[in-house]
Amino acid sequence: MILILSVFFLAILGLLIKFKVLGYFIYLLPYILRNLTNLSKFKTKSRKSQSIISSEEEAYEILGLKPGDSIEKIEESYRNLMKKNHPDSGGSEYIAKKINSAREFLIKLK
Numbered sequence: 001m002i003l004i005l006s007v008f009f010l011a012i013l014g015l016l017i018k019f020k021v022l023g024y025f026i027y028l029l030p031y032i033l034r035n036l037t038n039l040s041k042f043k044t045k046s047r048k049s050q051s052i053i054s055s056e057e058e059a060y061e062i063l064g065l066k067p068g069d070s071i072e073k074i075e076e077s078y079r080n081l082m083k084k085n086h087p088d089s090g091g092s093e094y095i096a097k098k099i100n101s102a103r104e105f106l107i108k109l110k
Contacts (some may be wrong), residue, residue: 023096039083052097052098053101055099056105058101058102059102059105059106060106062082062098062099063078063081063102063103063106064081065077071107071110072101074106074107074110078099078102078103081099082096082099082100
């Protein structure tokens with residue numbers, strides 16, 4: 001088994017050298033490995049973000065709305081809050097997640 005894998009590895013290495021892509025591959029290897037690990041982290045984070053909001057009242061409170069408001073008001077409130085609290089503009093990542101979760105929760109109910 002190890003012999004087969006080493007022969008396969010050497011064959012791939014030989015092809016990379018022949019077609020002069022070994023340098024590019026070595027240059028991009030840290031980027032590829034980092035993205036593969038981030039991909040697995042992303043899958044676990046997306047599951048956690050779904051359970052941040054526990055009730056409809058909490059979602060309306062986060063967005064500053066009254067129960068029964070329309071989807072247009074939900075979207076408008078969401079946009080205004082995200083302009084103020086987006087992490088790229090100096091806001092908190094936790095608050096942005098709460099706002100996103102509240103919006104998703106209310107839109108699923110409608």
